[in-house]
Amino acid sequence: MSKLVHALKDALVSAGLRDGMTISFHHHLRNGDQVLNQVLAQAAALGVRDLTVEASSLFDVHLPLLDHIRAGVVTGLNCNYMSGGIGRAISHGVLAKPVRFRSHGGRPDAIDSGRVVIDIAFVAAPAADPMGNANGVMGPGACGSLGYAMPDARHARKTVIVTDHLVPYPLIPASIPEDEVDYVVLVDSIGDPKGIVSGTTRITRDPVGLAIARYAAQVIEHSGLLQDGFSFQTGAGGASLAVTQYLKPIMKRLGVTGSFGLGGITGYLVEMLEEGYFTSLLDVQCFDLRAVQSIRDNPRHCEISASRYASPGVRSAAVNSLDAVVLGATEIDTQFNVNVHTDSNGLILGGSGGHSDAAAGARLTMIVAPLFRARLPIIVDRVLCTSTPGSTVDVLVTQKGVAVNPRRAQLRDRLRQGGLPVYEIEELKRAAQALTGVPRVVRPQGRVVAEVEYRDRSLLDTIRGVTGK
Amino acid sequence: MNIVSQAVAGTLESNDVLVQVGPSPGGIQLEVDSIVLNQFEDQIRQAVLDTARELGVQSARIALNDRGALECTIKARVETALRRAGEVSP
Structure with a gap:
């Protein structure tokens, strides 16, 4: 058997991407991530609509997401954090359905318990083998831990590993193990290393x-x-x-x-x-x-x-x-x-x-x-x-x-x-x-543009839209 | 004090304000742009007008690009810009 597919588009088709599905992403590649953008571009090209994006976090590198929202490709959004460029557009009402904010603990709880069902999880993997064993510590896009992707890979109906560094079987260590993986795609690049990790994080001098x-x-x-x-x-x-x-x-x-x-x-x-x-x-x-x-x-x-x-x-x-x-x-x-x-x-x-x-x-x-x-x-x-x-x-x-x-x-x-x-x-x-x-x-006095779900699953607060600049 | 030329004071750093002043045909023409306009517009305008009055400036064009400066900073920057652009009448 082979899990390797030749192009991202083929992986989407093989995994059965359809209108109305929930697809998930993790944010270890942070502001260097290209996987979310690549997947949504392919989904749009396939004519798929009404997707819910279940992302652990979103950064300004993901601004193309806003075009997919305007075009109706994406109509739902759940995440734990979003940077200012995406946030401003949400505050100004780009998305009709309120964003559901969770926390880094609340999100895995929602996934582990089945309250959130992920149809296809896309794991941006800095290194992987053809059976889908994957880790974050090797390859040009090394980002370290893949902790946020683990609940997604474990519970999604289909899990797709997207990598730019394919190595012979078996990859050791495997943060994401092959028994959770359906498809593996080799792409030119999963992201820009400069945006993935800062060379050094520096202490304030203020x-x-x-x-x-x-x-x-x-x-x-x-x-x-x-x-x-x-x-x-x-x-x-x-x-x-x-x-x-x-x-x-x-x-x-x-x-x-x-x-x-x-x-x-x-x-x-x-x-x-x-x-x-x-x-x-x-x-x-x-x-x-x-x-x-x-x-x-x-x-x-x-x-x-x-x-x-x-x-x-x-x-x-x-x-x-x-x-x-x-x-x-x-x-x-x-x-x-x-x-x-x-x-x-x-x-x-x-x-x-x-x-x-x-x-x-x-x-x-x-x-x-x-x-x-x-x-x-x-x-x-x-x-x-x-x-x-x-x-x-x-x-x-x-x-x-x-x-x-x-x-x-x-x-x-x-x-x-x-x-x-x-x-x-x-x-x-x-x-x-x-x-x-x-x-x-x-x-702000606009309509509700986001809901904040607390880790105990209760609705902690709502965020209203901002009109004007 | 009469405002006879163009002058600037301050910077666009956070917590500072860039003040540009010049002559005006009559009265104080005040333009305020600020990252805290929603919260402090009235206080910012009042600080500028108070400073101009204390210096005896009756006509000037004053433009602020405010990056969240405290009132003491706004007053100091406005006073500096006005003094740079003004001449004391004999």
Whole structure:
């Protein structure tokens, strides 16, 4: 038998692509991905219509998707995150049916449980063999972990491996195993390596960002969690990343050896693994070349599926063993609810990713954010969109000091005793507004263009469309 | 102060404002473009008009391209641009 088909178009035909189907994509190739665009172009050429795209995340490289929406090829969209170019078009109403936003944990739960049925999963594979064993650590488009593609490949009615690096059978290691694969297609390129991983992810040099990161590391130090076995997750954003830089000397001084670093993995966490600050990394997505090399070469750097990373529906997920997580926010309100879906005008420019999953799982959830960005205060009375409920957020860290969720009175006392400047969140809000002035609150009034589904399957919020620019 | 020539102050960096001024046939002609127009348009206009009045400028064309500058920054940039373009009447 052979699973090899000669062209992407043939794979679509063989897999039985028809009007109204749901097709899925993963985002490890990030802003370098060409597979989603290639598949949709072929689907359009075949005259297929009314597709639902189930993508773990969308980037501006996927802007051609908007033309397929306008043409009726794509009429439904589910994802965990979308970049600003796609988000703006959604906010302006390009898609009649509301986008369904999930989280990196909610999406695999929906797929594993059968609530979302994928007709055809397309796996962009940096390396594969003719039977469909695939991994992300070899080939010109190496991206590291393929964690987000795993639930799709396991549960889709048909799974298509798309690769530009075909190797003899059997490919080892196989992140996606052959028993889940129906077809394999060799294409010229699955994507542009420059957009797939940044050469290096760099820590912010902004003094405000560094001040926030220093306080965040001190919060961890005085939280009571920084003991042997400590586990940690941080985003790849400027200030989030800088926290690792300040955490390291603290762990050294206290002689603490951590257990695992989790999430999207950067070179900074790899460095901490190699220097013995953590004994392992659990990796659902690699953010830079150093992480890609490490997951390939270091057996303590372990690839995990999206389900194991963050799904609320599995027997246990890694986020539930997490001590501390550092996350960002475009807005946070005085009830500690966080918005990472829209900007201050209500335009979509993001999504949960793993934000709400890590916040729910971790013992200590920290939001790092400046008091204001470009005159816009980050602390508001009510967020434009609730992406992560305030009940799962423990501490806000700003350049002026920290605010602790009133539910965590003991933590607040610990941080005060540790010498941190602790304020009420209302005080930080007023401190910011003393500098910026009080903004007029803008709330979009259009029809619902997106729905935010929380990881417990409830409808957390809806996002309305924005008219004008 | 009379505005007799064209002048600029500021930059298009985030948290700054680019101010361009020049002579006007009469009154203050103010154009504001800002990434925070929805939130702060009234405050931005007021800051510019206050600054012009404090300098005794009665007629000028003033254009702002604002990248989220704080009020103190807006006032400083506007004052600098007006002083560069003006001459104090004898």
